[in-house]
Amino acid sequence: xxxxxxPSAGDEETGPFVNVHVTVNGAPRSATVETRTxxxxxxxxxxxxxxxxxxxxxxxxxxxxxxxxxKAVKSCTILAVQxxxxxxxxxxxxxxxxxxxxxxxxxxxxxxxQCGFCTPGMMMCSVALLQKNPHPTEEQIRRAIxxxxxxxxxxxxxxxxxxxxxxxxxxxxxxxxx
Amino acid sequence: xxPPRFEYFAPSSIDEAVQILDRFGGxxxxxxxxxxxxxxxxxxxxxxxxxxxxxxxxxxxxIREDAKSxxxxxxxxxxxxxxxxxxxxxxxxxxxxAYEIADPLVRNMGTVGGNVSHGDPANDxxxxxxxxxxxxxxxxxxxxxxxxxxxxxxxxxxxxxxxxELLLEIEIPKARSGQGNAYVKLxxxxxxxxxxxxxxxxxxxxxxxxxxxxxxLTAVGPTALKATEAERHLVGxxxxxxAFQRAAELAQExxxxxxxxxxxxxxxxxxxxxxxxxxxxxxxxxxxxxx
Numbered sequence: 001x002x003x004x005x006x007p008s009a010g011d012e013e014t015g016p017f018v019n020v021h022v023t024v025n026g027a028p029r030s031a032t033v034e035t036r037t038x039x040x041x042x043x044x045x046x047x048x049x050x051x052x053x054x055x056x057x058x059x060x061x062x063x064x065x066x067x068x069x070x071k072a073v074k075s076c077t078i079l080a081v082q083x084x085x086x087x088x089x090x091x092x093x094x095x096x097x098x099x100x101x102x103x104x105x106x107x108x109x110x111x112x113x114q115c116g117f118c119t120p121g122m123m124m125c126s127v128a129l130l131q132k133n134p135h136p137t138e139e140q141i142r143r144a145i146x147x148x149x150x151x152x153x154x155x156x157x158x159x160x161x162x163x164x165x166x167x168x169x170x171x172x173x174x175x176x177x178x
Numbered sequence: 179x180x181p182p183r184f185e186y187f188a189p190s191s192i193d194e195a196v197q198i199l200d201r202f203g204g205x206x207x208x209x210x211x212x213x214x215x216x217x218x219x220x221x222x223x224x225x226x227x228x229x230x231x232x233x234x235x236x237x238x239x240x241i242r243e244d245a246k247s248x249x250x251x252x253x254x255x256x257x258x259x260x261x262x263x264x265x266x267x268x269x270x271x272x273x274x275x276a277y278e279i280a281d282p283l284v285r286n287m288g289t290v291g292g293n294v295s296h297g298d299p300a301n302d303x304x305x306x307x308x309x310x311x312x313x314x315x316x317x318x319x320x321x322x323x324x325x326x327x328x329x330x331x332x333x334x335x336x337x338x339x340x341x342x343e344l345l346l347e348i349e350i351p352k353a354r355s356g357q358g359n360a361y362v363k364l365x366x367x368x369x370x371x372x373x374x375x376x377x378x379x380x381x382x383x384x385x386x387x388x389x390x391x392x393x394x395l396t397a398v399g400p401t402a403l404k405a406t407e408a409e410r411h412l413v414g415x416x417x418x419x420x421a422f423q424r425a426a427e428l429a430q431e432x433x434x435x436x437x438x439x440x441x442x443x444x445x446x447x448x449x450x451x452x453x454x455x456x457x458x459x460x461x462x463x464x465x466x467x468x469x
Contacts, residue, residue, distance in 0.1 A: 016185055035186035035229075038216075057179050059217055060369060062283060071257075071286040077216045078287065081186055082209075082231065125283065146368040147281025 022083045024049070025093030033080050040064045042080035043090060051091035051120045062148030065121035066090050072128035074147070091120035094127070102168040103127055103161070112161030114152035122148050126162045134170055181219035185228040192317055195230050196344050200319045202228050204341035210253050213280065213288035214296050232344065241265065248350040252291025257282065259290065269350065270464060271310065271359035271377060275302040281369040295345045297335040297401070300371040304331060304402035306361055307348065309377035309392030315347040324349070331401035356382040356389070358465025362457040363396070364449055366440060372397045373440045374449040376429070378457035380417060382465045388412045393425060393454065398433040398446055405429035417462040426454035
C-alpha cells in the first residue's frame with residue numbers, strides 16, 4: 001500500500017493518511033483514511049455500510065462482527081489499513097438477488113431478535129460458524145457466539161435461529177449456500 | 179474511541195521491520211493481531227509514534243515440527259492452535275489454553291506471538307511456554323538470538339525483548355513418549371481475563387516416575403510465574419496425589435495475587451492449589467495415554 005498525501009496539508013489535527021483498498025461484499029472499495037481509522041468506521045462512515053454496529057467499542061460485545069477473509073472478527077479492534085487487499089463481508093452482503101440468506105430467514109422464523117442491535121454481528125458470526133461446521137451441536141453454537149452479547153433474548157431463540165439456518169442450508173432447498 | 183495518531187509501516191521483510199523498530203528507538207510498536215495493542219491505544223495507555231504491521235511479512239505464521247522442536251511462527255493466530263491436529267494430538271496444553279483465550283472472534287485475530295510477548299501476567303500462553311521450556315527466537319538489526327521463556331518475563335509488561343527486536347518464532351522441545359501436559363483456567367465468563375491459570379507438563383520415565391516437570395501460573399504475580407521448587411519436588415516421584423499435593427502447595431507459596439473484581443487474594447491463592455492439582459492430574463493422565 002502507498003502512504004497518501006494529506007488532503008489538508010499543515011492541518012495538525014489529522015493524518016497521517018493511507019489509501020485502503022478492500023473488497024467489500026464482492027465489490028472493490030477504496031478510500032483515503034487516517035492510519036488510525038478503525039475498520040468499523042471505514043465501513044460505516046467511508047462506505048456508508050451502517051449495518052455493522054458499534055456497541056461497546058472495547059472488543060467485548062461483538063456488535064461490529066464482520067468476516068475478514070471469511071473469518072469472524074471484531075471490526076472495532078482492527079485498523080482499516082489491516083484489511084487492505086483483503087476481503088470483507090458485512091451484513092449487507094448476506095442478501096443476494098433480493099433473497100434473504102438462510103441465517104436471516106432463521107432469525108425471522110425463530111424470533112432471534114428483539115431490539116436487533118446485536119443481530120448483524122450475531123448473523124455474521126453464525127455464517128462463519130456454518131461455513132466451517134455445517135452441522136453444529138447446540139454446545140458448538142453457544143461456544144461460537146460466546147463473543148457476541150445479546151441483552152434482550154437470553155440467547156435461546158438466537159440458538160434456534162442458527163439451528164434453523166443450519167437445517168435450511170443442509171436441506172434440498174438450501175443447496176449448500178455459503 | 180479512536181486510537182491516537184501514528185505513522186504506519188507494513189514492511190515486507192523481517193530485516194525491514196527491525197530497521198524501522200531500530201529507527202524509532204522504542205517509540206514504535208509491533209502490530210500483530212492488535213487485540214491487546216489497539217485497546218490500550220484507544221485508552222491512551224500506549225501512544226506509539228509508529229506501528230510496524232508485521233502481517234505482510236511472509237512465513238511468520240506457521241506451526242511445524244522438526245527433528246528437535248515444535249516451531250510456532252509469531253503471527254500464527256490463536257485459533258490456529260485450536261484448528262491444528264498436531265497441537266491437539268501432541269501439545270494439548272496449547273489447545274487447552276487456546277480454546278479459552280478471550281473469545282472466538284478475538285482468537286481469529288490475536289496472535290500467539292502477541293500473547294507471549296505482550297508481558298501481561300493475565301495472558302495464558304506465557305505460563306504454557308514456561309511449563310514447556312520454550313525458547314523465543316528474536317531478531318534485531320544486529321542478528322538473531324534465542325531467549326529462554328524463563329528469562330523472558332521480567333515484570334508486568336516488561337520482557338527481555340529490546341525495543342529493536344522482533345519475535346519471530348517460538349521453539350518448544352519436541353513432544354516425547356511419556357509426556358503429558360495440560361492448562362487449566364478459572365474464569366468468570368468467556369472473554370474475561372483469568373482468575374487463575376495453571377500450566378503443567380510432565381515427562382515420565384519408562385518405569386513411570388517423573389523424569390522432568392514444568393509447572394507455571396497465570397495471573398497471580400507480576401508476570402507468569404515458573405514454580406521452580408514445585409517442579410524440583412516432582413522429579414523422581416511417582417505421578418500421584420501425594421507428590422502433586424506438595425507441588426501444589428509449593429506453587430502456592432510463590433504467588434502474590436491481588437484482590438480485585440475477579441476475587442480476593444486469598445481465594446485466588448486457594449485456587450492455585452486446586453487448579454495445580456487438576457492440571458497435574460490431567461497432565462499425568464495424558465502422559466499415560468489418556469485424554
